[in-house]
Amino acid sequence: MSIPPFTFDLSHCEGHARRGQFQTPHGVIPMPAFAPVGTLANVKTLEPRDLTELECTLILANTYHLYLRPGHQLVKQLGGLHQFMQWPGPMLTDSGGYQVFSLAHRRKLDEDGVLFNSHIDGSRHYFTPEKVIEIEEALGADIIMVLDECAEPLDRDYMQQALARTHRWAERCRAAQQRGDQALFGIVQGGIFADLRVQSAQFLSELDFPGYAIGGLAVGETKEQMYATLDETCPAMPANKPRYLMGVGAPEDIVEAVYRGVDMFDCVLPTRIARNGAFLTPHGRLNIRNAQYAEDERPIQEDCDCYVCRTFSRAYLRHLYKAGEISALRFGTIHNVRFMSRLMAQIRQAIEQGKFADFRAQFLADYQISNQKVRHEQRQRRVNAMQSL
């Protein structure tokens, strides 16, 4: 295995916040970075030229979904994910672990791996660390993830067992890797338990991965628990490697996590809520279906440079959502993806200028966080829907 060209450089730090860049075979990722999710090799409603225009620097695709459909072997045969979806920039695949463990009653775990039934047709499949690496190598993303167990974050006893297995699986993934042009990231687990997180970070550091993720957060714990966990975990992670908080994408959480030393994020949130009619703005979410926008000639966000804000009124966008037009889903997605890429650019600039503390204070003062109870209920509905498949 040749030495991969994955260099991580930090240019500025302010407190725990870091401004850096990560070199990949498909380009540099300026950090902190946010990756929109393109589950099935497509960021829903968008195309590669949009992602470029919206200044996306990294996108994520889901191994579980692509393994099932169209199949990793077909993607490989067609030249890999970059060629398949025609995205020329940096790309990341998860391990599929999160999806498989979300299947609850449809999966069975043992030391070697996890047996599960497809949510599409019920067919049986078996993921081992080695199998997941094989799949991710076939897909060919720039950053790939180890198979881990995303266990219930508040159950300490189970978490300890799961953590030991996750560490053994991380070693097996490391050993299974064949390709030298993919950065395999380890995943720190440990739920909300600081000592387990530190233990996990230390164990994985020994394996010298080119980057490290923090998994198993934003899965049901409170924001306060998540932030406290980051406070303990980040300092225990290698300072010279990127730190990736998986599945986090609420703007306020990103700002808070950067403040605690995180460099990378991914989440379906900006694209999913767009399809529900929620536009991200510096003041929080704007629900375009509200009657107050029926005659509103203003753009969603006055100072946004996205095509949607440059072109359409809130009244028109509301009409499209109310009428169920497909374009509405796209227009919301365009704006929200651009909102996120601008947020990350603003964060990077603030750190460069040593003004991130001010930026954070101002952002959190302006941004009205959507109701936590409502968010948790929404999340629980999604989890239940997945588990009842």
Place this chain on the structure above:
Amino acid sequence: MSIPPFTFDLSHCEGHARRGQFQTPHGVIPMPAFAPVGTLANVKTLEPRDLTELECTLILANTYHLYLRPGHQLVKQLGGLHQFMQWPGPMLTDSGGYQVFSLAHRRKLDEDGVLFNSHIDGSRHYFTPEKVIEIEEALGADIIMVLDECAEPLDRDYMQQALARTHRWAERCRAAQQRGDQALFGIVQGGIFADLRVQSAQFLSELDFPGYAIGGLAVGETKEQMYATLDETCPAMPANKPRYLMGVGAPEDIVEAVYRGVDMFDCVLPTRIARNGAFLTPHGRLNIRNAQYAEDERPIQEDCDCYVCRTFSRAYLRHLYKAGEISALRFGTIHNVRFMSRLMAQIRQAIEQGKFADFRAQFLADYQISNQKVRHEQRQRRVNAMQSL
């Protein structure tokens, strides 16, 4: 009422085929022209910049749908359709008659107008010729249509009665028009009966509309009946005004209708079949869901210049359709709309060069027409669905 700037110039004729242009307040429409349908002030999945890139020269919006949602008064208040949807080019609205008459059991006709129940919420509404003109003036398209009755094309007795009423309604629409910057087109009816069509064309010619449509075709009769009707109708229509065949958009029908002297078309076909996975090609429809495309690395159409053909493989597009990705609907639409705009450009060039007869022969030799029985069954399902609302 000031004299509108609607000039129609013919530059080339070959047999009955005509190459011309129609001047509107929002630009020149080169003819023959095809208008994609943007029912609710949006060509489904596309945005104005796409329409420009795809070289669309005219788009249609539906009066019935916009009257119900978001309401013509709101569109007017927001600056009219062009401003509302941000399409800067020529636009056309139908009269809503076709939709209302499609409601079957949910509408009641008398001399003054037609009473109907909304397909959305069952609310009652009444369209008269004067009301329809009021709505179309509020919407503000460049070309607007009279209210007509789209009667069963094969029932001669009923057609005669309906025709007389349609003519009285055309006079009332003409009299009701207030704005001088919209071209009001008359609509020739008469089903498949040549003498009624000629009678209708002659009657309406007296009213001196700036353009004339042929309505009530492609609604259940055979292709042979439609072509024969055009053979009789076009020569009876004014030669110095554009001739618009409403609701026709199958490529082979357009070629045959241009051959018989038609200048304008609109149809949902290219965009609707795109959403079902059918791509238009010079050889006929390509159903991307077919297993034969699973590993096909070629573009949909080798010589097509659309973004989709320049970017994606058939294998990728098939994957997106099979997986139910929203982007698939958009990619199909982009290609099919571009296919149509290129077809019209090819037709125009052929007429200019005096080679349209050759073009027609070659096109029809290459283009495999989709099964008529299947098409009629599909149409019947849509009609039944509409009537059972």
